[in-house]
Amino acid sequence: MLQFALPVDRRQAAPPALPPVTPAAYLRLRRKAAGLSVAAAARRIVGERGFDAASRLIRLLETEGVTARHRDMISGLADAFPLDADIYMQLCGAPAHQQPRICRGCGCSEWDPCVSADGAHRCGWAGPPACTRCAEAPGAQVRQ
Template sequence: MIAEPLTAGAYLRRRRESAGLSIDDVAVLISVTDAWVTFNKALVKLIETDEHVPSPGFFDRLRGAFAFDRFVYEQLVCGPRPRHLHALRRRGRARRRSSLHRSRLKGTSMPNDPILPGLVPPLTPAEYIRLRREAAGLTIAQAAKPYYRRPEHAADVEATLRRAELPGAMIREDYLVDDYQRAFPFDPAVYRQLRDEAPAHHPTICRSCGCTSWTPCIGRDGEDCSIGEGLTCSVCEQKAHRRSQRRAA
């Protein structure tokens, strides 16, 4: 019987178990406050299943919790990947080549073009997070500030928020989705609908700021906004009109 090759995540799991620690124990040891324990527990699980590679700062915190050889870990990370990751990478390259070929034929950028004239592609969970953050006027660095106290943890938090906005990214843990409300106005129920429901059941969302009928913008007149057929709310349309007037002046 041929044994499966040792992966970086499996190596960390073995070293943790050799130290007599559970994932809960490690999460407590590396967390700055109790509020981070649940988050770090989920992150350690992802690392041990080779679904995530820790940043240097998080890596150092893991080494403070239990002993392992950094050189061995890095060799395993750079070595052969599990088969499913190879398959995902091949499919990703094939899709990129196909999209590039079509865009060269048409002379346009295919990923951003609607399939049919007037048809708007469904909003993704990652795009919803980005729209709400930008509507609040925050950069990723600014949005990350409520989640850490020590400056050395900033890079880890910013990297986590940045990954959540990558194309195709989805946050499966509901407690992490709920936690976004600490950073900026954000509706977890809308995120879950975009993540779990078919596009036909998605709410109507402004494509400029991410507001909905449940979380509307407030106009200068104090009234709630309304979202028209162009999927832009009335407040965003008014802002765009004022910007165009200033440019023309």
């Protein structure tokens, strides 16, 4: 009887893929990256008139499982803080493997990168979950 050991595969498993960013999380990340509270974003959209309705709408759209039905609604939010309506709509309907890469720290993407105040620096990718701006931020803890 012959005895031998089977070869051991020492390759490491690929790191788990990141779950896709939801439309609600994308809006929340972009609003927070702009340094705005829900109230401040609502005021930028409608001023004081209609403020309560705008605040409720933003909170609703930032609730997991809720998506805007009309592109115009997301375009209206872009008046308050930088976001890409195309990316939002893609997150709503595209399969996970076709969704854009989005930073888990600020919500930027390859088509909508962070830009410094002077417009000179654009971010890049530091790793799967974060852009260079978020990865290099003091005390950065980008969620997977």
